[in-house]
Amino acid sequence: MGGPRGAGWVAAGLLLGAGACYCIYRLTRGRRRGDRELGMRPSKSAEDLTDGSYDDVLNAAQLQKLLYLLESTEDPVIIERALITLGNNAAFSVNQIPMKLVTGITFAIIRELGGIPIVGNKINHSNQSIKEKALNALNNLSVNVENQIKIKIYINQVCEDVFSGPLNSAVQLAGLRLLTNMTVTNDHQHMLHNYITDLFQVLLTGNGNTKVQVLKLLLNLSENPAMTEGLLHAQVDSSFLSLYDSHVAKEILLRVLTLFQNINNCLKIEGHLAVQPTFTEGSLFFLLHGEECAQKIKALVDHHDAEGILPAAEFKQ
Numbered sequence: 001m002g003g004p005r006g007a008g009w010v011a012a013g014l015l016l017g018a019g020a021c022y023c024i025y026r027l028t029r030g031r032r033r034g035d036r037e038l039g040m041r042p043s044k045s046a047e048d049l050t051d052g053s054y055d056d057v058l059n060a061a062q063l064q065k066l067l068y069l070l071e072s073t074e075d076p077v078i079i080e081r082a083l084i085t086l087g088n089n090a091a092f093s094v095n096q097i098p099m100k101l102v103t104g105i106t107f108a109i110i111r112e113l114g115g116i117p118i119v120g121n122k123i124n125h126s127n128q129s130i131k132e133k134a135l136n137a138l139n140n141l142s143v144n145v146e147n148q149i150k151i152k153i154y155i156n157q158v159c160e161d162v163f164s165g166p167l168n169s170a171v172q173l174a175g176l177r178l179l180t181n182m183t184v185t186n187d188h189q190h191m192l193h194n195y196i197t198d199l200f201q202v203l204l205t206g207n208g209n210t211k212v213q214v215l216k217l218l219l220n221l222s223e224n225p226a227m228t229e230g231l232l233h234a235q236v237d238s239s240f241l242s243l244y245d246s247h248v249a250k251e252i253l254l255r256v257l258t259l260f261q262n263i264n265n266c267l268k269i270e271g272h273l274a275v276q277p278t279f280t281e282g283s284l285f286f287l288l289h290g291e292e293c294a295q296k297i298k299a300l301v302d303h304h305d306a307e308g309i310l311p312a313a314e315f316k317q
Contacts, residue, residue, distance in 0.1 A: 020260045020297055058089050060109050067115045076127050083122060083133035086115070090140035107144040116141065116150045123154060123161070128171055131161070135174035142181040148188065155182060155191045163198040168207045176202075176213040183220040189227055196221070196234040200284070204239055208249060215255035222262035225269050232263065232285035240287055244296040246303045257300075260288060 058066065063086075070082040090107070110116065119141070122134035138154065141147045162175040183189045192199075203214040221227045242248075243256045279285035287293060 020257045020264070058085075060113070063089075063109055063115065064113055067110075067113055067118050070122075071118045076130060079122065079125070080127075080130050080133055083119065083130065083137050086110070086119060087133060087137040087140050090137065107141060107147055110141065111144075111147055111150065116147060120151065120154050123157060128169070132170045132174045135171065135178050139174065139178040139181055142178060145185070145187075148182060151178075151182065152188050152191065155179070155188065159192065159195045159198075163195065163202065167202070167205060168210050172202075172206075173210065173213055176210070176217060180213065180217045180220060183217060186224045186226065189221055189224055192217075192221065193227070193230050196230050197236070200234055200236045200240065204237055208252070211252050212255070215252065215259065218259055219255060219262065222259050222266070225266040228263060228266040232279055232283060232288075234284045235280075235282050236284045236287055238287065238292075240284075241292055241296060244293065244300065246300060253300075260297075263288065 066082055066085060070079060070086075073079060073082075090110075116138075119134055119137045123131055123138070125131050125134065135158070138151055142151050158175045158178055162172050162179070165172050165175075179192065183192065199214055199218060203211055203218070206214065218231075222231060243252060244260075245253070248256075
């Protein structure tokens with residue numbers, strides 16, 4: 001992409017990036033909120049397999065018994081209850097104990113007891129509710145970096161389930177949440193390289209909740225310069241640009257603008273523009289650096305709605 005044409009695209013990207021940055025500022029002004037996943041709130045008492053209850057984190061003996069039952073039984077009711085208990089216990093640990101203690105106690109116990117593969121094997125279960133609960137449990141366990149090393153072997157299977165299963169299903173959302181947690185750092189993002197086009201397909205066809213979850217995952221990838229080329233090469237339907245519209249829900253619009261900004265930021269990193277690959281028509285690169293996208297960003301900057309969002313008079317370059 002060298003030569004004047006390439007330079008023009010880079011310049012256009014920088015200008016559009018400034019517009020996108022301004023839009024993000026206006027959308028978030030006065031209502032700054034973190035984008036971290038909210039931990040799942042446990043029930044008042046987490047019911048175990050013997051109809052007892054625990055108001056605290058399970059100890060090693062209780063976890064060992066729970067994992068043994070989960071591994072040995074074929075009763076779907078018991079399997080589901082065991083997975084829920086493990087999932088709630090992990091979430092309860094995150095919410096109630098300082099992270100440095102959680103890392104050293106609860107997550108370590110489950111990992112050392114061989115609990116991760118026991119839970120992970122259940123994502124292949126034919127019962128969709130069990131599959132969902134297994135994904136939820138892995139998701140809660142994945143906030144620990146050492147656990148991620150063991151959980152990463154399931155990423156390909158989770159991706160296949162997410163992109164081949166029913167759209168907007170509980171299993172799909174659970175899988176997307178797990179993939180989002182697994183890509184918070186750059187360590188395992190490369191494992192999703194072959195699924196980026198699929199992510200955009202689910203983004204465009206899913207409902208609001210699915211769109212938000214896919215965008216959270218894409219935002220993780222977009223912050224990593226090593227993933228920029230893969231993102232820009234992805235084949236994306238032109239309907240993607242319809243998300244850059246003032247009528248789109250703010251939780252979606254803010255994220256697609258941030259996606260645009262993150263990609264441009266990665267392209268501006270010193271040395272990253274030295275050699276540009278050839279992008280084909282229909283790629284995300286062509287969409288983001290095309291005239292239609294430029295017009296939509298400008299329209300967002302110029303737009304006046306009832307709340308006074310994105311007033312052109314306040315735009316400073």
